[in-house]
Amino acid sequence: MPVNKLALIRYKAIDRCLQNRYRKWTLDDLVAAVSEAVYEFEGIKSGVGKRTVQLDLQHMRSERFGFNAPIVVVDRKYYTYEDRDYSISNTPISEYDVSKLKEVVGLMRQLKGLGYFNDLSTMVARLEDKILKQGNEGRSYIDLDKNEQLKGLEYIEPIHAAILKKRPLLIEYQSFKARTAREQVFHPHLLKQYNNRWFVLGSFMHYDNPMLLALDRINQLREDGETAYRPANFDVFTYFDDVIGVSKTQKQRASTIVLRLRSEQMPYLTTKPLHPSQAVLKEEDDYVLVSIKVIWNYELEREILGMGELVEVLSPRRLREKLAQRLKETLALYTIGNNT
Numbered sequence: 001m002p003v004n005k006l007a008l009i010r011y012k013a014i015d016r017c018l019q020n021r022y023r024k025w026t027l028d029d030l031v032a033a034v035s036e037a038v039y040e041f042e043g044i045k046s047g048v049g050k051r052t053v054q055l056d057l058q059h060m061r062s063e064r065f066g067f068n069a070p071i072v073v074v075d076r077k078y079y080t081y082e083d084r085d086y087s088i089s090n091t092p093i094s095e096y097d098v099s100k101l102k103e104v105v106g107l108m109r110q111l112k113g114l115g116y117f118n119d120l121s122t123m124v125a126r127l128e129d130k131i132l133k134q135g136n137e138g139r140s141y142i143d144l145d146k147n148e149q150l151k152g153l154e155y156i157e158p159i160h161a162a163i164l165k166k167r168p169l170l171i172e173y174q175s176f177k178a179r180t181a182r183e184q185v186f187h188p189h190l191l192k193q194y195n196n197r198w199f200v201l202g203s204f205m206h207y208d209n210p211m212l213l214a215l216d217r218i219n220q221l222r223e224d225g226e227t228a229y230r231p232a233n234f235d236v237f238t239y240f241d242d243v244i245g246v247s248k249t250q251k252q253r254a255s256t257i258v259l260r261l262r263s264e265q266m267p268y269l270t271t272k273p274l275h276p277s278q279a280v281l282k283e284e285d286d287y288v289l290v291s292i293k294v295i296w297n298y299e300l301e302r303e304i305l306g307m308g309e310l311v312e313v314l315s316p317r318r319l320r321e322k323l324a325q326r327l328k329e330t331l332a333l334y335t336i337g338n339n340t
Helices: 005-019 027-042 050-061 095-113 119-134 153-165 263-271 298-305 317-334
Strands: 071-074 078-081 169-173 182-194 197-204 211-214 218-223 255-262 279-283 287-294 311-315
Touching: 005 027, 005 050, 005 078, 027 050, 050 071, 153 169, 153 182, 153 197, 153 218, 182 211, 255 263, 263 287, 298 317, 311 317
Parallel strands: none
Antiparallel strands: 071 078, 169 182, 169 218, 182 197, 197 211, 255 287, 255 311, 279 287
């Protein structure tokens, strides 16, 4: 069973007291020391009660968290460790903690492989060393969706740091349509991942509207120490709430999309909705009518086309006609006699 942060602060405060053999510790003394620690680390001014510290002492004595602390009471008044060398910091990691750490290390290895924060490598190494001392090295049975060959992953950390420090960036960027790259001042606001690609939402120096840059189209970047950072003039945390994917402009507005789905597809969309706005309008024997309220973009079209014959767009009419045309063009590719 895991220990919460506040309890661990109290246990460590008690542990420091009981290791100090130059002072005799009454329950009142321990309560005062624990209250001071809770205030120092968490800013809680109300302190802790005697009952809380008494329960903490019981938990430290027990096997519940793997401490088995040899706490004794001397002269029916003073608390101390029977073993002078004991400390909860020296206790081995419990089997529960080891199993959880193995999973965490496995996940962190994958994040490290994505080119995430450099300090992660050292952190993973320390955790692996700690686990190896406890037993055989474990494997993670959680596999993150990732593409370690994707370009631009090395820019995640400096962009994230620039966002936190509110610093503009000088970015050399070349979109798929541009023939040459351009270096411009960019004010980053939010990192966004979609479909295994990373993007940064922000705005250019002389352009207030939000812009989305793909990290794999960045040639190089560096912090701009001369330009004042310009905060976003929109809510970056809700900017993508009305889209599937990442493609949108600030002027676009969400519209209601009505879909007719085969009944066998509905269990999948119940457990993984197309969008948080998804609602069931009507249930028939073989079909279910579903609506979502999103901006019409390329990712929406791809999501619908990806379900093939299991879905039909009922409205809006323009979207229905657009997808019908795309399906005709796709079918033409597979028509007998067209292949060469």
